[in-house]
Amino acid sequence: MPELRFEMPSNLPELAECLAGAGDDTRLLGGGTDLLLQLPALRFQGTTLIDLSGMRELSEMRFEKDVLEIGANVTYARIAQDPFIRSRIPCLAAMAARIGSPQIRNCACLPGNLVNASPGGDAIGTILALDARVRLLNGAGAIRECAIDELVLGIGKTSLSRNEAIIGVRIPIPASPWNAYGKIGLTPRREVIIANVSLTMVFEITEPDRRIRAARMVLGSTSPRAHRVSSAEALCVDQVPSSELAREVAEALKRDVAGTIGANPAFQHKLNDVRGLALDLFHELFALEL
Amino acid sequence: MRLDFTLNGAVLSLDIDPGLRLIDLLRDVLDMTGTKEGCGEGECGACTIILDGVAVDSCMVMAMQVRGREVLTVEGLEQKGELDELQRAFIDSGAIQCGYCTPGMLMSAKALLMRTPEPTEHEIRSAMAGNLCRCTGYLKIIQAVQKASQMQSAHHA
Ligand SMILES: Cc1cc2nc3c(=O)[nH]c(=O)nc-3n(C[C@H](O)[C@H](O)[C@H](O)COP(=O)(O)OP(=O)(O)OC[C@H]3O[C@@H](n4cnc5c(N)ncnc54)[C@H](O)[C@@H]3O)c2cc1C
Numbered sequence: 001m002p003e004l005r006f007e008m009p010s011n012l013p014e015l016a017e018c019l020a021g022a023g024d025d026t027r028l029l030g031g032g033t034d035l036l037l038q039l040p041a042l043r044f045q046g047t048t049l050i051d052l053s054g055m056r057e058l059s060e061m062r063f064e065k066d067v068l069e070i071g072a073n074v075t076y077a078r079i080a081q082d083p084f085i086r087s088r089i090p091c092l093a094a095m096a097a098r099i100g101s102p103q104i105r106n107c108a109c110l111p112g113n114l115v116n117a118s119p120g121g122d123a124i125g126t127i128l129a130l131d132a133r134v135r136l137l138n139g140a141g142a143i144r145e146c147a148i149d150e151l152v153l154g155i156g157k158t159s160l161s162r163n164e165a166i167i168g169v170r171i172p173i174p175a176s177p178w179n180a181y182g183k184i185g186l187t188p189r190r191e192v193i194i195a196n197v198s199l200t201m202v203f204e205i206t207e208p209d210r211r212i213r214a215a216r217m218v219l220g221s222t223s224p225r226a227h228r229v230s231s232a233e234a235l236c237v238d239q240v241p242s243s244e245l246a247r248e249v250a251e252a253l254k255r256d257v258a259g260t261i262g263a264n265p266a267f268q269h270k271l272n273d274v275r276g277l278a279l280d281l282f283h284e285l286f287a288l289e290l
Numbered sequence: 291m292r293l294d295f296t297l298n299g300a301v302l303s304l305d306i307d308p309g310l311r312l313i314d315l316l317r318d319v320l321d322m323t324g325t326k327e328g329c330g331e332g333e334c335g336a337c338t339i340i341l342d343g344v345a346v347d348s349c350m351v352m353a354m355q356v357r358g359r360e361v362l363t364v365e366g367l368e369q370k371g372e373l374d375e376l377q378r379a380f381i382d383s384g385a386i387q388c389g390y391c392t393p394g395m396l397m398s399a400k401a402l403l404m405r406t407p408e409p410t411e412h413e414i415r416s417a418m419a420g421n422l423c424r425c426t427g428y429l430k431i432i433q434a435v436q437k438a439s440q441m442q443s444a445h446h447a
Pocket residue numbers: 027028029030031032033034035036052072098099100101104107108109110111112113114115116120121122123160164165166167192193194195331332333
């Protein structure tokens with residue numbers, strides 16, 4: 001049996017060198033919480049793992065003007081606990097706090113979720129709702145940026161080439177903290193749940209009239225990849241948050257889900273889930289009576 | 291492949307198969323079988339160890355990833371022949387039945403108490419949410435962690 005090979009770059013030039021030599025049997029190892037489930041096959045194939053854990057520079061969070069760059073090695077635990085993220089980008093903190101278990105959150109990072117490209121991948125939806133972009137390094141040492149919907153193409157499919165690695169996720173800092181995330185899981189366990197439906201709402205609201213200027217709403221786990229629901233977003237523009245608006249948005253989201261799941265009886269419960277989730281998030285953000 | 295790391299305070303330098311997970315290294319190479327494997331896929335927490343101060347599932351970490359880092363396992367809780375207060379509290383509270391989940395429970399609880407010496411019940415429940423127990427019903431485990439926290443506070447007062 002061929003041996004699994006392990007490469008351990010400690011900085012970007014070394015990572016670029018590893019990427020330059022990457023073949024079809026090379027995989028990047030982030031937190032390992034998706035990849036290690038495939039370990040028997042990876043061992044059997046004599047895969048080369050490029051382990052990112054020794055790259056200190058990818059463990060940083062950096063602020064540049066209005067953008068927060070989260071390094072590829074920053075764990076969900078750190079995102080969930082970060083005071084700035086909790087106060088300004090609460091949807092991101094809430095999403096991170098509900099990934100897996102404490103043990104998983106202490107290892108797992110954003111890029112692995114994006115590249116794994118599962119329909120139930122929670123980070124994909126929230127990152128899309130925040131209009132974030134990923135920074136990619138290639139084997140020639142060049143860096144490019146790419147939007148989430150250009151990266152994640154479908155179930156398990158991305159536009160990443162085998163000579164590229166995500167080195168960071170760049171998130172435009174919302175002007176105001178009117179954003180929230182929620183998910184309803186498949187099992188009764190409170191933690192370690194795969195989303196049945198997840199929803200991220202990001203509002204741009206002007207004070208003092210408290211009018212919604214723009215909204216981004218992303219549903220996860222209801223279609224092959226997380227997607228924006230423009231019909232629900234459009235309802236919010238130039239409106240003041242109200243119970244009536246919340247109900248209209250909930251119905252629009254429900255219609256969107258009905259369109260994607262069709263008549264499949266196994267998925268009909270998602271209709272009520274998405275409605276409830278939408279009302280919950282409106283309540284959480286605007287303390288409305290619903 | 292060469293692997294240098296610290297295990298329960300001792301610096302180790304080993305030559306290992308890079309295809310091993312941390313749990314394989316602990317149990318099969320180092321014969322430290324205190325850490326248990328339940329599901330092997332991050333769901334049950336039986337394999338929990340503390341890596342650089344935080345709880346992780348050792349079935350979800352490649353052995354080579356702990357290079358230069360500090361690993362604490364259940365074997366490292368005992369100090370100078372004395373059980374850790376947490377271990378004592380688990381025994382005294384009847385928090386152990388078959389015992390299979392216990393090493394993982396202890397390590398999740400230890401990681402919590404290292405960071406938050408006087409946790410609330412909610413904090414305890416959250417910290418232990420990645421550990422499954424099919425015997426105890428959890429209540430006595432939570433009480434044991436509360437008891438250990440009180441013992442530690444009394445000790446340091
Ligand atoms: C018990 C358990 C519970 C979980 N709960 C959830 C949950 O609630 N919600 C959820 O969405 N997911 C969940 N997951 C899945 C997983 O934790 C996430 O998808 C996580 O974000 C994966 O990140 P990672 O760093 O562990 O990736 P890895 O496992 O290291 O990698 C995953 C994939 O991404 C690639 N990759 C990793 N890093 C990079 C990089 N920097 N550049 C390019 N490619 C890269 C790898 O090659 C691999 O193909 C759970 C997993 C487990 C085991």
